[in-house]
Amino acid sequence: MAAVERSGNANSDLHHLRSTRGDVNSSRGNNSFALINPQQVNRWWKDDGSQITQPSGDLGLWSRTGTNVFQVRDAQKGDVARSMFYFYMIYRAQAEAADSTFFSQMQNTLRSYHNADFVDAAETDRNLRIETLQGNTNPFVTDTTLVRRAFFENFNPDEVGYFVNFETGSKGSYTIGNVDLNGIEWTFDNALIGNSTGDLFLGSRSARMQVPAEIFMIEDKEGGLGTISFVYSRSDFSNDRNETAPVLSVEYSNDQGNTWTQAGADIDLNGVNQLTTYSTLINE
Numbered sequence: 370m371a372a373v374e375r376s377g378n379a380n381s382d383l384h385h386l387r388s389t390r391g392d393v394n395s396s397r398g399n400n401s402f403a404l405i406n407p408q409q410v411n412r413w414w415k416d417d418g419s420q421i422t423q424p425s426g427d428l429g430l431w432s433r434t435g436t437n438v439f440q441v442r443d444a445q446k447g448d449v450a451r452s453m454f455y456f457y458m459i460y461r462a463q464a465e466a467a468d469s470t471f472f473s474q475m476q477n478t479l480r481s482y483h484n485a486d487f488v489d490a491a492e493t494d495r496n497l498r499i500e501t502l503q504g505n506t507n508p509f510v511t512d513t514t515l516v517r518r519a520f521f522e523n524f525n526p527d528e529v530g531y532f533v534n535f536e537t538g539s540k541g542s543y544t545i546g547n548v549d550l551n552g553i554e555w556t557f558d559n560a561l562i563g564n565s566t567g568d569l570f571l572g573s574r575s576a577r578m579q580v581p582a583e584i585f586m587i588e589d590k591e592g593g594l595g596t597i598s599f600v601y602s603r604s605d606f607s608n609d610r611n612e613t614a615p616v617l618s619v620e621y622s623n624d625q626g627n628t629w630t631q632a633g634a635d636i637d638l639n640g641v642n643q644l645t646t647y648s649t650l651i652n653e
Contacts, residue, residue, distance in 0.1 A: 379463055383499045384507040385456040387448075392419070396434045401475040402449065402482065403438035410435055415442070447486030450479040451509040454516055458509075476520060483509075483516050514595055543578075547587070554587040585626075594621055598648035603638040614639035621651055 379385075393414050407428060413420050414432040424431055429443035441449050457464055457472045464472055488510055496510045509515050545558045560578040578584075597619060617636040620629040633649035 379456070379460045382456075382459070383503060384496075384505075385452040387452070390414075390417070393432065397439040400434075400437050400439045401471065401478075402453070403435065403440055403475060403478055404481065405433045405435040405438055405440045407433075441482075443486060445486070446482035447488065448492055450482035450486075451488075451492075451507060451516070453479050454483070454509045454520065455507045458519065480516060480521065483513075488513055518595065556583075556585040556587055558583040558585070594651040596648060596650050597621075597632060598646060600644045600646050601636060601638070601641070602644045603641045614641075619647070619649065 396412060396414070407423050410423065410433045411421065412434040413422075413424055414434070415424070415430055432442045432445075433440040453472070492510055496506050500506045543559050545556065546560060547554055547556050557578060601617070603614060615638050617638070619632045619636075621632055622629050632651050633647070636647060
């Protein structure tokens with residue numbers, strides 16, 4: 370791995386060591402992994418050749434060198450990402466001692482790599498072969514949900530939290546829109562999203578929603594949904610409690626949103642006066 374002192378077990382851990390072309394490795398150097406626009410590529414790499422002009426055909430077959438960044442070909446994106454997440458988890462102290470921002474600045478890119486290239490039979494076989502040699506597996510290969518759970522679900526309301534306030538009535542400014550919660554894209558329907566004066570918020574982000582309203586997570590969880598959890602309460606602003614208390618439900622879909630299955634019981638906000646935790650496990 371680049372930008373990390375080569376010492377101790379990290380120097381011989383097969384889960385993050387890969388064979389590569391010498392000239393490609395030199396071109397990448399210590400640069401971060403990234404997603405590079407074709408117009409910003411300085412050199413293209415494929416098989417045993419390279420070129421500076423944009424290739425024809427499927428660009429995903431080529432690795433790319435940009436200015437201070439590098440993009441691997443599509444078929445290797447997931448392999449690289451899961452190796453990087455493994456390295457940072459196991460050798461975090463060494464990584465941060467070398468460069469405290471090297472991993473964090475490409476963390477979201479690595480997640481996109483991970484989601485774009487699923488674990489295949491060859492990667493699974495390699496993982497098991499390494500286990501016989503050094504006694505451990507790469508858990509990010511074994512459990513593909515671990516990337517999300519280990520690196521993208523540490524809830525800090527001052528940094529990534531949204532306060533969602535459900536309202537009744539009719540306001541023309543309420544519409545459908547997307548927000549990004551720490552790398553996961555969500556659609557808020559019938560909502561007013563922002564940090565204008567009067568908006569309720571945690572940190573710098575907020576969303577007011579009219580009833581009826583829906584929130585959709587825009588991301589497939591090919592490795593399973595796992596546990597869904599959040600906190601909720603009923604607000605007491607501007608006589609909100611004069612209206613009928615909303616009843617919320619959590620649903621999930623296994624067919625791209627064509628049909629939905631409810632997870633857990635309804636959430637009735639009647640009489641809920643403090644932050645309350647909702648949590649349910651979906652074994653799908």
